[in-house]
Amino acid sequence: xWLGALLGGLCWGTPTVALDHVRMVRDGHEQRLAGRVLxxxxxxxxxxxxxxxxxxxxxxxxxxxxxxxDAPFVPMTGEEIGQRxxxxxxxxxxxxxxxxxxxxxxxxxxxxxxxxxLLERLFQAFNTYWEKAGFELKxxxxxxxxxxxxxxxxxxxxxxRELGQLSAQIIGYYSFQTNxxxxxxxxxxxxxxxxxxxxxxxxxxxxxxxxxxAEQAVATVIHEAxxxxxxxxxxxxxxxxxxxxVSEGIATYFESPDLKSQKGWRTxxxxxxxxxxxxxxFAAQRPPGALTSLVADDRRLRDPRQAEDAYAESWAxxxxxxxxxxxxxxxxxxxxSQKPPMVWNTPAERLRxxxxxxxxxxxxxxxxxxxxxxxxxx
Ligand SMILES: [Zn+2]
Numbered sequence: 268x269w270l271g272a273l274l275g276g277l278c279w280g281t282p283t284v285a286l287d288h289v290r291m292v293r294d295g296h297e298q299r300l301a302g303r304v305l306x307x308x309x310x311x312x313x314x315x316x317x318x319x320x321x322x323x324x325x326x327x328x329x330x331x332x333x334x335x336x337d338a339p340f341v342p343m344t345g346e347e348i349g350q351r352x353x354x355x356x357x358x359x360x361x362x363x364x365x366x367x368x369x370x371x372x373x374x375x376x377x378x379x380x381x382x383x384x385l386l387e388r389l390f391q392a393f394n395t396y397w398e399k400a401g402f403e404l405k406x407x408x409x410x411x412x413x414x415x416x417x418x419x420x421x422x423x424x425x426x427x428r429e430l431g432q433l434s435a436q437i438i439g440y441y442s443f444q445t446n447x448x449x450x451x452x453x454x455x456x457x458x459x460x461x462x463x464x465x466x467x468x469x470x471x472x473x474x475x476x477x478x479x480x481a482e483q484a485v486a487t488v489i490h491e492a493x494x495x496x497x498x499x500x501x502x503x504x505x506x507x508x509x510x511x512x513v514s515e516g517i518a519t520y521f522e523s524p525d526l527k528s529q530k531g532w533r534t535x536x537x538x539x540x541x542x543x544x545x546x547x548x549f550a551a552q553r554p555p556g557a558l559t560s561l562v563a564d565d566r567r568l569r570d571p572r573q574a575e576d577a578y579a580e581s582w583a584x585x586x587x588x589x590x591x592x593x594x595x596x597x598x599x600x601x602x603x604s605q606k607p608p609m610v611w612n613t614p615a616e617r618l619r620x621x622x623x624x625x626x627x628x629x630x631x632x633x634x635x636x637x638x639x640x641x642x643x644x645x
Contacts, residue, residue, distance in 0.1 A: 285303075285335040285336065285337055285338070285340075286301055286302070286303070286335065286336055286337075286338040286339070286340055287301065287302060287303055287304045287313075287315060287333065287334075287335055288300075288301050288332075288333070288334045288335070288336070289301075289302075289313065289315055289323075289325060289330065289332070289333050290330075290331040290332040290333075291325050291329045291330050291331055292329055292331055293329050297331070300315060300317055300323060301317065301318070302315045302316045302317035302318060302323075302340065303315070303316050303340040304316075304333075305322070305608060306607075306608055306609045308327075308609070310327050311327040311330065312324070312325060312326050312327050312330075313325040313330065313333070314506065314608060314609060318340065318341060318342055318343045318347075319342075319343050319347075319348055319351060319409065319412075319446070320342065320343075320408070320409030320410075320412075320446040320499075321444060321445050321446055322443065322444055322446070322505060322506065323444075324506075342408050342409050343409065343410070344410070345364050345369045345410040346364075348369050348409075348410050348412060349362040349364065349369050349371065352369070352371040352412065352414070353371070356371060356373075356414070356425070357373075357421075357425075359373045360372065360373045361373070361376070361379070363376065363379040363380060363383055364383075364410075365383040365384075365386070365387050366387065367386070367387065367390050367407060367410065367411050368383055368386050368387065368390075368410065368411045368412070368413055369410045369411070369412050369413070370382055370383050370386075370412075370413045370414075370415060371412065371413070371414045371415070372414070372415040372416075372417075373415075373416060373417045373421070374415055374416070374417035374418075374451075374452040374455075375452075377468055377469055377471075377472060378415065378452050378454065378472060379415060380469050381469045381472040381473065381476075382413060382415055382488075384469060385488075385489070385492075385524070385526075386411070386413060386492055388524070389489060389492055389493065389496065389521065389524070390411075390496055392521070392535055393493065393496045393497070393500070393521060394500070396535060397502065400593065400597055401597055402502070402597060402600065402601065403501075404500040404501055404502060405500055405501035406500075407496075407499040407500060408499070409446065409499065411446075411448075411495055411496070411499060412445075412446065412447040412448070413447065413448045413449075413450070413492070414447055414448070414449045414450070415450055415451065415452060416449075416450070416451040416452070417451065417452055417455070418451060418452065418455050419451055419455065421451070422434070422449070422450070422451035423435055425449075426440075426449055429442060429444075429445075437487070438450060438451065438453070438456075438484055438487050438488070439451070439487055439488050439491045440491055441491040441492070441494040441495045441498075443498070443505045443506060446495070446498075446499070446505075447495075448488075448491050448492050448495050450487075450488055450491070453476060453481065453484045453485065453488065454472060454475055454476070456481070456484055473526050473527070476526055477525075477526035477527050482523070482541070483541065485524070485526065486522040486523055486541065489521060489522050489523070489524055490518045490519065490521070490522045491518075493517065493518040493521040493522070494514060494518050497514065497517060497518070501604060502600070502604055503603065503604060504604070504606060504607070504608055505608065506608040506609055507603075507606040507607060507608045507609075507610070508606055508610060508611050508612045508617075509603050509606065510562065510565070510603075510617055511565035511568045511569070511581075512561050512562060512565075512568065512577075512580075512581040512584060512585070513581075513585070513600070513603060515568060515578055515581040515582075516581040516582055516584060516585025516586075517585060519539055519542050519578060519581065519582035519585070520535075520536075520539065520582065520585055520586060520589065521535065522539055522541075522542075523537075523539055523540070523541075536589075538586065538643050538644070539582055539586075542578065542579045542582035542583070543579075543582075543583070543640070543643060545575060545576065545578075545579035546576075546579035546580060546582065546583045546640060547640070549576040549579055549580065550637065550640070553580075556630065557580065557633075558580070558584065558629035558630065558632070558633045558636070559618065559628070559629045559630050561577060561580055561581065561584065561629070562617060562618060562621050562629045563614035563615075563617055563618050564614045564617070568581065583636065583640050584636060586640075587632075587635075587636045587639050587640065588625075590639070591635075591639065592625060595624055595625050595626070596624075598624055599620075599621075599624035599625070602620070602624065
C-alpha cells in the first residue's frame with residue numbers, strides 16, 4: 268500500500284547537483300536523512316533516495332526541515348553499504364561481496380558464497396537475455412544487497428516490522444523501500460534437512476537444493492532477486508505504474524534455474540512447470556474477462572485468495588507475449604521503463620496502453636493465449 272493518491276502534481280527528474288537534507292519526525296522519532304529528492308508532490312510530500320539506494324516517502328506532516336547544499340549525490344560503495352548493514356543488524360553478521368552484490372549473512376560462509384554465485388549467474392542471465400532481445404539495460408547505480416539469515420526464527424524476528432504477519436508465510440522478499448532482498452538459509456528448511464545433511468561446500472549446497480523438494484524455495488529466492496535486478500537496471504522504476512502482471516510475469520519467467528548446470532539459466536525460456544500446472548488447473552474455471560481484469564489493475568494479484576492463480580496467469584501471459592509477440596512486448600516494456608515514479612494510471616489507461624502496443628484488447632488475445640498454453644509440453 269502506498270501513498271500514490273496523496274501526491275498530486277509532481278516534479279520528476281530533478282537534476283542531482285545538490286544534496287538534499289531532510290529532518291523528519293516519524294512515529295515520534297526524529298530522523299535526519301541526506302540524499303536526493305526524486306519527486307516533490309504538490310502537497311509538499313517528498314520521495315527521497317538515500318546513498319544506499321533506499322527510498323523514503325515522506326509525508327508533509329512528517330517533514331520538519333528540508334535544505335540543500337551543493338555536495339554531489341554519491342552512491343555508497345559496497346564496502347560502505349556493508350559497514351552500514353553490520354551496524355544496523357544484530358551481532359554475528361558478516362559480509363561477503365561479489366561484483367554486484369553485498370551479501371550480509373549470519374549463516375555459513377559456504378551458504379553466502381552459494382547465494383553470491385546464484386545471484387551473479389541470475390544477474391548475467393537477466394542482462395544477456397534482455398540485451399539479446401534488444402533492450403538496453405544500465406549497470407546498477409547501487410550495490411545490490413541481500414541479507415541472509417541463518418534460520419527462519421531470526422529472519423521472522425528481523426522482518427516482522429516490515430512484513431507484519433506475512434513474515435511467517437514468505438521465505439524471502441524484495442523491498443522497494445530498502446532495495447534489499449532478505450531471506451534465510453534454505454538448507455535449514457525442515458523438508459531438506461534429512462537428505463544426508465552435509466552442506467559444507469557450495470557443491471553440496473547445490474546438490475541439496477537441486478532436489479524437487481527445494482524447487483519452490485529456490486524459485487522464491489530467484490523470483491525476488493529478479494525483481495531487485497529489474498528495478499536496479501533501468502528495466503523498471505520503483506513506485507512507477509508498472510502493471511503488477513508485468514513485474515510478476517517477468518519474475519516468474521526467470522524463476523527456475525537449473526542448479527545442476529554451471530550456468531544455471533541454460534534452460535531459460537523453458538516453461539515454468541509449477542506455474543503452468545497451476546494455470547491449467549485454474550483455466551478450467553476461469554471467469555470470463557479474467558485477462559482484462561489482470562491487465563486493468565493489480566487487485567487479483569494482491570488478493571491472497573486469488574494470488575496463486577493470478578501469478579500463474581501473469582506467467583502465462585508473459586510467456587505467450589515473449590514467445591509470440593516479442594517485438595511488441597519489447598516496445599511495451601520500453602514504454603513502461605520510462606514511467607516516472609508516483610504517477611498512477613487508471614484501469615482504463617492501462618487497458619488503453621495494452622491495446623495500443625499489442626493492437627488488441629486482452630479479451631481479443633485470450634483465445635490465442637489459451638490455445639498456445641494448451642499446446643505447451645510440461
Ligand atoms: Zn514477485
